Amino acid sequence: MELVCPAGSLPALKAAVDNGADAVYLGFKDSTNARQFAGLNFNDKRAGEGIEYAHSKGARVFCAINTYPQPDGWETWKSAIDRAAALGVDAIILADMGLLEYAANKHPQVHRHLSVQGSATSYEALRFYKDNFDIRRAVLPRVLSIDQVRGVAKHSPVELEVFAFGSLCIMAEGRCYLSSYLTDESPNTRGACSPAKAVRWQETAEGLESRLNDVLIDRYGKGESAGYPTLCKGRFEVEGSVYHAIEEPVSLNTLDLLPELKEIGISAVKIEGRQRSPSYIADVARTWRQALNRLDSGADGFLVDPAWNKTLSGLSEGGLTTIGAYHRKWK
């Protein structure tokens, strides 16, 4: 299985490649990709340097252009595809059907990967994207159980990449409008969920409050560690109880599932986190490289090294990890 790591900057890209990533994915400095953060991502020059570095070390580079352009943005998104192709990326990660068609017609030689934002959760959906846009690979949303992933993989007409580690999206990606309901930006429109511009922290008599466009997302008592106010991970009230009504602030970690993912025929595991620092990327990439190497060594039985989980937990939201929807009971 291929290890696909995030790169939000050139140092992060180098950290990923130096620590064992088989491929890195990056985006341009605008809302054409789903991790639009201030100070993050690549201009053409930096992207060119990154691609050259990765290629010199035998790693591939994917470019994410995985938001949905509206009429005003169409030319910008189209030109992002042209720029990615001209820079020599190995694949473009796309979600919008209009853009997929454009890329397939204009740059047929550049592989197309279906982004997780394309919301394909069945092999019939994958066939649609394969038949119409000849995609090479698809990234599955983080909502399927391991048995469901197996079912998709059995009949999939394309390579599959699944999320292995990082922030956990609990909603089917590409069809979640919660962020634009509270703020005016969503992953689909602006490449942003719970955007930083709308976040406000406030120390009050009742505790530290995190707000998103003035909406109270969470309030932390003394000794509680506060997390970024991603709106689905806040504490809310339902019928008089206050709890994490949608999802706890935890990270996805599928180390334990590696043998099964390999046996199912998954082609690549993906690490989330283009917003993360180079040292985070280095630690995560190194850990997953070791795990994949042990898996591939074919030694009888794959045992997760407790040190790996310790490293990954230390890098996780709230220090907690879960295998999420892969485990049916999580649902």
Add this chain to the structure above:
Amino acid sequence: MMKLSLGPILWFWSKQSVFDFYANAAEWPVDTVYLGETVCSRRRELKLADWLEIASVLKESGKQVVLSTQTLIESEADLRALRKICSQQDYLVEANDQSALQLATQNNLPFVTGPSMNIYNSATLKLLAKQGLKGWSLPVELGQETLQQLIAELKAEGLDLPAEVFAWGFLPLAWSSRCFTARHYNLPKDNCEFRCLQHPDGLELRSRESQELFRLNGTSTLSGSRYDLMREMPGMERMGVATVRLSPEHQGMEEVVRRFDQMRRGEIPSTDPLQLVEAPPCNGYWYGKPGMDLVTGQAQA
């Protein structure tokens, strides 16, 4: 004159409630009715045969019937249910996922797309038109400015693809494999005791300052405020919107339909307030603002 449609019932109601609702709806001034379960495969109060029975009654009453499909397809069983819908030839199908697009096009079945299908530009509309698209819904997070551009671009291409706008009801905002209603009751999803039946208009989720944020509805999450574009109808008509969608609620729906019907006929002023069931109104998306916002005083008669 613009058409009025009744969207699919997004909530889980008992079989009898559903039959009663549509028996009444057959008499209402709506042109199109979307039928079927779009949220959760565990909601099996009605089988396809039941839906088809309702469909034939509505058809006899002069309604156009469209069969809606599940939004999040997860299992082989989900695909089997979808294949049944996409292998009938009597009704148009509303594709809410690419799985449905694939099965409809494979069977040469004409289809329309629901608001969860990501159509953000005319390139997407053009390619779907080649596959048999007969009409489309604007994604809920998009507003009038984008819609106006899309309609203009379609016109320039000579494409006749009627546009539908979700104009009244709690907005469907997200779908998950997790069931939030079962989670609320500390029940596993596979043994949820069908608690959604007890919440025919969802579970209210509020901030700790009692602000109504969302409605939990099984595996789907809806807006906490009710989207209401009634006052925008004259503008929609000028823009060339074909159909205005009203999302079913178990109380007061007939009155909602009548108000929208009067409005499209120009019989009541656009400032007439419509507040039937307790929930704050919103219309932010239409104005390119946060969906929960309420913009007042901008609509023109």
